[in-house]
Amino acid sequence: MNEQLEFVVRAAAIGTGATAVMDLWGLFLKRTLAIPPLDYAWVGRWIGHFPRGRFAHANIAQAPRIRGETPVGWVAHYTIGIVFAALLMAVWGLDWARDPTLLPALVVGMSTVVAPFFIMQPAFGAGIAASKTHNPSTARLRGLITHLSFGVGLYAAALFSAHLFPI
Known part of the structure; x- marks a missing residue:
């Protein structure tokens, strides 16, 4: 397999x-703990409003629904995960994916929290870093921990991938 593929x-x-x-x-x-995860239909709703020129909402939950918003949101969610994995490999190299180490995965995982804090939450009406939510500190901590789990997932998936596709 060539390196690009x-x-x-x-x-x-x-x-x-x-x-x-x-x-x-x-x-x-x-x-x-009865903590609800993000409703990815909201991501699809947000994206679905882009062609109408709407990129921010006072409250995404109250924005008009978009046909197919749930699958659009889930596809976007996984596509974004793939893009972040590609970014990790672009910075640390393909050799990292062949023989992964934990630190780069955690650095990238934690760095990904920038997107929801400064793009999605403000666009959804929650303010920068959840500043307009009922309990911003709790929302921020949950976001950090969730993205830490993504970093752990980057490492675990890279280990699995390296085992499946040894070079």
């Missing part, structure tokens, strides 16, 4: 696996 395959496998780990963490929190 290997990069794409590993990014897809690692990003998908890491996103699944993050979703499993969310499911664990929902079942054990």
Whole structure:
């Protein structure tokens, strides 16, 4: 397999696996502590309003629904995970994916919290870093922990990928 194809395959496998780990963490929190995860239909709703020129909402939950918003949101969620995995590999190299170490995965995982804090939450009406939510500190901590789980997922998925596709 040439390196470009290997990069794409590993990014897809690692990003998908890491996103699944993050979703499993969310499911664990929902079942054990009754903490609801993000409704990815809201992501689809947000994206669905882009062609109408609407990029920010006072409250995304009250914005008009978009046809197909749930699948659009979930596809976007996993696509974003793959893009972040590709970014990790672009910075640390394909060799990292072949022989992964924990620190780069955690650095990238924690760095990904920038997107929801400074793009999605303000666009959803929650303010920068959840500043307009009922309990911003709790929302921020949950966001950090969730993205830490994504970093752990990057590492675990990279280990699995390296085992499945040794070079």
